[in-house]
Amino acid sequence: MNILDRLVKFDRRILFVFVALAVIIPLLIPIGLPVDITRPVKHVYDRVESLPEGSIVVVSVDYDPGSEAELYPATEAFLEHCFRKNLRVYMMGLWPAGPKLGNMALEQIAPKYNKEYGVDYINIGYRPGGPVMLVSLGRNVADLVRTDYAGTPIDSLPLGRAVKSARDMDLVMTLSAGDPGVLHWIIYFSARYGTPIATATTAIMAPQQYPYLSSRQLIGLLGGLKGAAEYETLVERKARAVAGMDSQSIVHLLLVAFIILGNMVLLYQRRKK
């Protein structure tokens, strides 16, 4: 029995072991591959850089723990950039678990820059209603938002009083893992009120955003963990995303090897017939 005959029948758990090793070994022994910067990520960075101090950035955390590995590093990197530029962060979420994840990032990053809750940043929590909620939010925030994430009346907080409608929002950054998410922000918020939208999405969603990038309905895109790694490199905050790039590179090469092997088996089976 030659090697290709063995490959036809072998146990797929052997593949799982290879994948596990490809993930673990580069994490323990980093290679340090350089992270290149792509245009969609640079556009997000440049837009934030161009905002004057005190501008209000809405950060919509639209993902759950399942997508935390890809989008949480992007959340932290983006917040780091906003606070470094002295921008004010208005956090919310279209998914129930999103604002809690966002709050974890705020608690990590805000103290580093001595930011004060209610003045420099605020978290209004989960808002149900998807597209209809976004239309109402852009028109009149007070119709929907009475308290923040912890139950504090929104009017008692300076940043809460400062945001009355879409006119007060200078940029929206949606960290999106599905529906509701970036598509709703583009269609129901940006198209109506003209607020620029940037997004960080999971890698699998990233190709779907290119039509909106091309038509400038999105100003930029952080796609998957690589996008987060690029942003971490730009803001000089090499953390989880950059650390994961070595593993991701090796796993991708491994998948390509599996594809090539699988097609060699296919050719062999065809010849045998």
Add this chain to the structure above:
Amino acid sequence: MKRTLPIVIVFACGFFMIIAFFIPLRGFQDVSQTLQNWYIGVIAFFVFIGIFNLVKVNVDKIQRRLRDWQYNVILLIFLAIMMIAGFVGRPGGGVFLYLFENFHIPLGATMFSLLAFFVASAAFRAFRARTPEATLLLIAAVLVMIGRVPIGYYIWHGFPDLVEWIMTVPNTAAKRGILFGADLGLISMALRVLLGIERSYMGGGKE
């Protein structure tokens, strides 16, 4: 009446919202805003329907002692624990936050990380160039997989630009075509619902 009244309500509300989009007069906008607020209130109730459905399905499996019914018991126990922790504790803190950060987040991330292993298995077993179109798809997939990670840039500095071209030109063209088709279908379906031709939402069939 039972079948006519919902159709009339859908028609009236639906066409009013369409007209209100184009008419900026205060009266129209106020009514439109009220309807939107009612919608958001109704949506919030769906959370309760979801919980009720979850409990009903799992209790049914436990009562009938279906395969792995013990996992359904564990699910219901943790549902109850999270609900009690959320209601009893302070908003955004306490036991609920501890359970969320130390159980829910790691378990959710673990579930999705299993996909990496299944993708590896699929790459070997299913990503086969059986037809010319499949071959083209595979070549594009391999180029994107290598070009999208730092090792692609390391192998050849032009790789990311090649991948960006694939994303920006053929991918965007194909996605646009799909979006146009899907959105035209959506408009057609919306008109059918507004006009009462499509009544599946009532539990009935088409006219």
